[in-house]
Amino acid sequence: MFDTVTPGTRTKLRSAVDWRMKVLVLFGTRPEAIKLAPVIHELRKKFFQTIVVSSSQHKQLLAPFLASLNIDIDFDLGVMRRNQTLNGVCSKVMAKLDSILASEQPDLILVQGDTTTTLAGALAGFNRQIPVGHVEAGLRSGNLLSPYPEEMNRRLVSQIASLHFAATQKNRRNLLAEDVPSEKVFVTGNPVVDALKHMLKNLKVSPQINELIKATEGRKRILLTTHRRESFGPALASNLMVIGDFVEKRKNVCLFFPVHPNPNVKNIAKKILGKRERIHLLDPLDYSDFLAIMKSAWLILSDSGGVQEEAPSLGKPLLILRENTERPEAIRSGVAKLVGPGPGSLKQFLEENYAVDTWIKSVKEIGNPFGDGKSAVRIVRIIEEKLATKPMIARADQGTLF
Ligand code: UD1
Numbered sequence: 131m132f133d134t135v136t137p138g139t140r141t142k143l144r145s146a147v148d149w150r151m152k153v154l155v156l157f158g159t160r161p162e163a164i165k166l167a168p169v170i171h172e173l174r175k176k177f178f179q180t181i182v183v184s185s186s187q188h189k190q191l192l193a194p195f196l197a198s199l200n201i202d203i204d205f206d207l208g209v210m211r212r213n214q215t216l217n218g219v220c221s222k223v224m225a226k227l228d229s230i231l232a233s234e235q236p237d238l239i240l241v242q243g244d245t246t247t248t249l250a251g252a253l254a255g256f257n258r259q260i261p262v263g264h265v266e267a268g269l270r271s272g273n274l275l276s277p278y279p280e281e282m283n284r285r286l287v288s289q290i291a292s293l294h295f296a297a298t299q300k301n302r303r304n305l306l307a308e309d310v311p312s313e314k315v316f317v318t319g320n321p322v323v324d325a326l327k328h329m330l331k332n333l334k335v336s337p338q339i340n341e342l343i344k345a346t347e348g349r350k351r352i353l354l355t356t357h358r359r360e361s362f363g364p365a366l367a368s369n370l371m372v373i374g375d376f377v378e379k380r381k382n383v384c385l386f387f388p389v390h391p392n393p394n395v396k397n398i399a400k401k402i403l404g405k406r407e408r409i410h411l412l413d414p415l416d417y418s419d420f421l422a423i424m425k426s427a428w429l430i431l432s433d434s435g436g437v438q439e440e441a442p443s444l445g446k447p448l449l450i451l452r453e454n455t456e457r458p459e460a461i462r463s464g465v466a467k468l469v470g471p472g473p474g475s476l477k478q479f480l481e482e483n484y485a486v487d488t489w490i491k492s493v494k495e496i497g498n499p500f501g502d503g504k505s506a507v508r509i510v511r512i513i514e515e516k517l518a519t520k521p522m523i524a525r526a527d528q529g530t531l532f
C-alpha cells in the first residue's frame with residue numbers, strides 16, 4: 131500500500147509548517163485513479179495542500195481502487211449514469227467542478243490521460259484561468275476516431291495545459307511537433323509504473339482468484355480485457371467469437387475475462403462467451419487480483435492502454451486488440467504485437483502463436499519503456515519548481531493567456 135499523509139496528520143502539519151500551493155487533482159475512471167494515486171501521495175509528502183476530486187465517471191469500477199490505493203476524496207461529483215453519453219459526462223463534470231474551482235481557487239489543476247473527465251477538468255480550469263498540469267501527455271495514435279474519443283480529448287488537453295508530463299521521449303516529440311513550447315514539456319515516465327511496483331510488493335489476492343489460479347494450473351491461461359468504444363458492435367462480437375472458438379477447440383487453454391460493466395460489453399460477452407467450458411467471465415477485478423491474473427497468464431489479449439504499460443514490467447506477451455496504438459514503445463520492446471483490424475487477423479495470430487510459441491516464450495521482464503517507478507517524484511519536483519518560481523499564466527486581463 132502507499133504511504134500517505136493521512137487527513138489527521140495533515141491537520142497537525144498544517145499548523146506546524148506553511149502549507150504550499152493548493153493542487154486540485156481530478157480523476158474519474160479506474161486508470162486515472164491508478165495513475166494519479168502515486169502523485170497524490172507524493173504531493174502530500176511534500177506538504178502541498180491537495181484537493182482530491184472524483185468525478186465518479188466510473189462508480190463500481192472506481193470504488194475498489196480508492197481503498198486499495200489509499201486515496202481519500204474531498205469532493206465527489208457523482209456523475210455516472212448507466213449508458214451515459216460523452217456530452218452528459220462532460221457537461222456535468224464541467225458544471226459541478228466549476229463551483230469547486232470558484233470556492234477553492236487552486237493554484238494548479240492536475241488531470242491525467244484522455245478521458246471525458248480529463249477534458250472537462252482541463253477546460254473548466256482554462257475557463258477560470260487556472261493552470262492545468264497534464265499527466266501522460268503526448269500520446270498520439272494519429273487517427274482522430276481511434277481511440278474514440280480519447281485521441282481528440284488528449285489533443286485538446288495539450289492545447290490547454292501549462293505543464294505537460296510526458297511518459298516517454300516519443301511522447302515529448304509528439305508534443306513538440308504540435309508546437310507545444312519545449313520548456314513546458316517534461317519527460318517523467320508514467321506513474322502507472324510507480325503504482326504497479328507498489329502493488330506488486332504487497333499483492334493481496336482474494337481467495338476466489340487464488341482458487342481460480344490453482345484450479346487452472348497446467349493450462350495455458352489467456353487474460354482478456356476489452357472495452358473501447360470504437361470496437362462496439364460487430365468488431366467486438368467477432369473478436370469474442372474468434373476467442374471463444376479458439377478456447378473451445380483446445381482443452382489445454384482457458385480464458386479469464388474480467389468484463390467491463392459497460393452494457394455494450396457486458397451483454398455481448400454474456401451472449402457469446404457465457405456458460406462455455408474453460409471460459410471464466412469475471413466481475414471487474416481489484417488491482418491486486420488483476421495483477422495476480424496477469425502474472426499467471428500465458429497470453430494477454432487487450433485493448434486497454436494501462437495494460438500495454440504494465441505488460442513490460444511483468445514480462446507478459448500481449449496481443450493488442452486494436453487497429454493502432456499510441457504506445458508503440460510496447461511493440462518496440464518486443465512485449466506486444468498489434469492485431470489490427472478484422473477477425474481473420476486475430477484468429478491467425480492466436481493459431482500461429484499456439485502452434486509455435488517462440489515469441490510467447492521469448493517475452494521476459496524488461497526495463498519498462500514507460501517508466502521506472504519514480505515518475506511521481508519527478509512530476510511533483512517540477513510542480514514545486516514551477517509554482518515556487520513564477521506564475522505559470524499571464525492573465526487575460528494582462529494581455530496574454532498562458
Ligand atoms: C472510459 C474512458 C476510457 C477508459 C475507460 C476505462 C472516456 C471517453 N473514456 O471509457 O478512455 O479507457 O473509461 O475503463 O472517458 N459503467 C458502470 N459502472 C462503472 C463504470 C462504467 O456501470 O463503474 C458503465 C455505464 O453504463 C457507463 C459505461 O459503463 O455508461 C461506460 O462508462 P464510461 O465512463 O462512459 O466509459 P468509456 O467512455 O467507455
Ligand code: UDP
Nearest residue numbers: 161164388414415416417420434435436437
Ligand atoms: N485493471 C484492473 N482490473 C480489471 C481490469 C483492469 O485492475 O479487471 C487495471 C489494469 O491493471 C490497468 C487499468 O485497470 O492498470 C486499465 O484500465 P482500463 O483498461 O479500464 O482503462 P485504459 O487503460 O484502457 O484507459
